Amino acid sequence: MISLSDYTYHLPDQRIARYPLAERDQSKLLVYQNGQIAHRQFSDLAASLPDKSILFFNDTKVIPARLLFKKETGALIEVFLLDPVAPASLVQQAMEVTGEATWHCAIGNLKRWPVGTCLSLQHQTLTLEATLADAEKQRVTLRWTPEHLTFSEVMVETGKIPLPPYLHRDAEESDKERYQTVYSQAAGAVAAPTAGLHFTDRVFSALDERSIRRDFLTLHVSAGTFQPVKVANAAEHQMHAEQVIVSRANIENLLNANGPIVAVGTTSMRTLESLYWYGVKLIDNPQAAFLVAQDEPYQLPCELPRDAALEAVLQKMVRSGVDRITGSTAIYIVPGYTFRVCQGLITNFHQPASTLLLLIAAFVDEDWRTIYQAALRSDYRFLSYGDSSLLLPKKG
Structure with a gap:
């Protein structure tokens, strides 16, 4: 005890x-x-x-593990990457994957995101799509173009730094370094x-x-x-x-x-x-x-x-x-x-x-x-x- x-x-x-x-x-x-x-x-x-x-x-x-998607209805869906599932389950390898990856995630506003529905993020010439593959296991499949970019490169452009919850604030530009x-x-x-x-x-x-x-x-x-x-x-x-x-x-x-x-x-x-x-x-x-x-x-x-x-x-x-x-x-x-x-x-x-x-x-x-x-x-x-x-x- x-x-x-x-x-x-x-x-x-x-x-x-x-x-x-x-x-x-x-x-x-x-x-x-x-x-x-x-x-x-x-x-x-x-x-x-x-x-x-x-x-x-x-x-x-x-890694900038927080992804924020907005549905056409205006509802915000947060995808917080936790563990890689496929095609690589080792983190180091998963960061080098190109084209497509599936991750176990923590999902904010999950009830507003039906299984199979695709959400999209645009950043300059980069497009990132997220599809809820399994609601119970909270698995999300991510696909991006250009496909030659590594997952690490995609996250740097589209993700946000996940600050600890007890800071009670969103990440700022300075947090990327600090x-x-x-x-x-x-x-x-x-x-x-x-x-x-x-x-x-x-x-x-x-x-x-x-x-x-x-x-x-x-x-x-x-x-x-x-x-x-x-x-x-x-x-x-x-x-x-x-x-x-x-x-x-x-x-x-x-x-x-x-x-x-x-x-x-x-x-x-x-x-x-x-x-x-x-x-x-x-x-x-x-x-x-x-x-x-x-x-x-x-x-x-x-x-x-x-x-x-x-x-x-x-x-x-x-x-x-x-x-x-x-x-x-x-x-x-x-x-x-x-x-x-x-x-x-x-x-x-x-x-x-x-x-x-x-x-x-x-x-x-x-x-x-x-x-x-x-x-x-x-x-x-x-x-x-x-x-x-x-x-x-x-x-x-």
Whole structure:
């Protein structure tokens, strides 16, 4: 039993950052290390990290996943892309599809859109048509001309950036840049890995000066990240699955780390921890697929050393002759979870009673409340466009 009421707090509306600061790295940085709290600026991150740290970033890129169609009657239909269905179900491949694609979507005003009805969007020389293929499964088939354009190119021209619902505003032109990390590469997320929004070239240069290494993996953040926990016992919450892409170099860098492994954001942390559990599964079954269910970390054998699990993943890649693997994780990190890979976390301040706050509580134990109270007292800005924290819990 994990009582959700134990993981809530009062977040005044005025503390939610509706817009980012003018400069990314001028946000506040709360540093929590060995039980002590210090207040700094994000531009001071390099000086705040332990020697020989290695940072792991999520390089996913937010796609303009909101499509707005207007019927001849004037009714607005919103199509919010969630997961690709055909001809490719892997996000990376789906973004390169040309001509036609079917996606699982969240549809606004669904009752006004009969199955089989075609809606159309015109943007300069580009035409995008949407047909409701399956109302129950909310599957939409999209076709476009010119057909040689990739789906990614079509979305850039016709879609809108999907801001978090708690911002209570529509996306503006500036959000196209500011709701992306400066290092985003792999298009496919419908929400930004917001811990990374604070990084700038200036911060990266400071990290280089301290010889703090960095590496990039991918988790395509889904809309499920905003899904509220609606059950009193948080353990009963149904976690969302997300696609992850990990390279052989990622595994080698983890194995060769001689300092703290610091995840930049909860999505990077969930990816890194999922790798351990995939390794555990491979020891038992060398043919196991890269799929981590939400309950597996609490059911699988857990005595395997971290490096043995990571080595199992590396050897699987070597045997398969691949440099990267694509998988899916629904890992649900809640109080009681034992962290296998990560020793540090850079993250924003999260909503009360959310899966993200449960992860924070799992990482820093009861100190989460002290950290959040300190941030509220010190006028920190909260949520996606808010301030940041560096969490380095006590060892052992």
